[in-house]
Amino acid sequence: MHPQDHAEERRSLRARLGRSSVRTRSVIAATGILVVGISATGVAATGSSILEGKRNGTATAETQIISNVNASTSSTGGFSTRQSNLSATGGGAIYGCRSTVGGTAATPPTNPCIRANNLSNGFAFEFNARDGLVGGLITVGNGGDARKPFTTNATGVATGLNADRVDGLNAGDLLGKTEKAADSAKLNGQDGTFYASAGDLLFAAVNAAGNVTASRGGTATASVAGNTFTVTLAKDVSKCSFTATPNAAIATPGLSLAVASAGTNKVTVDESAGPVPFHLQVIC
Numbered sequence: 001m002h003p004q005d006h007a008e009e010r011r012s013l014r015a016r017l018g019r020s021s022v023r024t025r026s027v028i029a030a031t032g033i034l035v036v037g038i039s040a041t042g043v044a045a046t047g048s049s050i051l052e053g054k055r056n057g058t059a060t061a062e063t064q065i066i067s068n069v070n071a072s073t074s075s076t077g078g079f080s081t082r083q084s085n086l087s088a089t090g091g092g093a094i095y096g097c098r099s100t101v102g103g104t105a106a107t108p109p110t111n112p113c114i115r116a117n118n119l120s121n122g123f124a125f126e127f128n129a130r131d132g133l134v135g136g137l138i139t140v141g142n143g144g145d146a147r148k149p150f151t152t153n154a155t156g157v158a159t160g161l162n163a164d165r166v167d168g169l170n171a172g173d174l175l176g177k178t179e180k181a182a183d184s185a186k187l188n189g190q191d192g193t194f195y196a197s198a199g200d201l202l203f204a205a206v207n208a209a210g211n212v213t214a215s216r217g218g219t220a221t222a223s224v225a226g227n228t229f230t231v232t233l234a235k236d237v238s239k240c241s242f243t244a245t246p247n248a249a250i251a252t253p254g255l256s257l258a259v260a261s262a263g264t265n266k267v268t269v270d271e272s273a274g275p276v277p278f279h280l281q282v283i284c
Contacts, residue, residue, distance in 0.1 A: 046059045046060050046061050065080055065081055066080070067080040095113050095114050096113060097111070097112075097113040099111055099112055099113060138150070200217075200283065200284040201216070201217065201281075201282075201283060201284075202215075202216060202217035202218070202220075202233055202235070202237065202240075202281070202282035202283075202284070203215060203216040203217065203279070203280065203281055203282070204216075204220040204222065204231050204233070204279075204280045204282075205247065205277070205278075205279050205280075206222045206229055206231060206269075206277060206278055206279075206280060207277045208224075208274070208275045208276055208277050209224065210222050210223050210224030210229055210275075212231070217233070217234065217235065217282070218233065218234025218235060219234055220232060220233050220234065224275055226275075227270065227271040227272070227273070227274050227275050228268060228269070228270050228271075229268065229269040229270075229271070229275070229278070230262060230266055230267075230268050231266065231267045231268075231269065231280055232265060232266050233265050233266070233267065233282065234265070235265060235284075236264050236265055237261065237264075237265055237266075237267060237282050237284060238261055238263070238264050238265075239284070240261075240282050240283060240284035241282070241283050241284075242259040242260075242261070242267050242280065242281070242282055243259065243280070243281045243283075244257040244259045244269045244278050244279065244280050244281075245257070245278060245279050245281075246276050246277070246278050247276075247277040247278050247279050248276045248277060252273050252274060252276050253273070254272060254273050255271060255272060255273045255274060255276060256271075256272045257269055257270070257271055257272075257278060258270040258272075259280070267280060267282065
């Protein structure tokens, strides 16, 4: 071949290679852009990296974060993970699930949305509202007496807990219907004078000789004339009720006792046979 023909062929080959390199570089660049685009908008799944600021895919295995971090007195540190939102509207973390009835004690278990399990003897949780007036809120459905905020097997005193209801009743339900506040001088809304006191229940034991051998409600005396006893009590008993019962070891045939008021502070006991000792009860 002529030398000029060789030179021409070499120039043609370089030209074709140059054009091919441009096309190849374009294909490679386009492929790189596609790959970058996929990694920026893709969905993470089990085994892949977590995508910040995006919805990650549904994992089918438990994600574990295991650490060995000692407690710290500083504002940070001492926890395996920390989630914080600097926005004034809050929102540090939210956990959602679709657990059914039973909890971890059920068979099969139905795990709660959040569980704090302390394997040692310290706290399982702490909630701290630094400046708020209310620590938090627990809502269960539409509320009401059929819903319980929580249950516990601990029956000790909850320090600082102030219960407004006892056995489902409000404090006002435990008072008398007409009372507005607790009054130690009243019982079920009634003044103490509504109920009998020790001084309203009088008693006297009288022997066959007409002597008082025991009494309650003040000193009592008695006298007897035939089968009629007169008992003198220490208060006005004219508006009281009276009961007399025989106090003999051996029953007296045909014996009956008739009791009646005999003045302001006197009671008469007429025996149909006797005389026999008796007990006199007076209720005012």
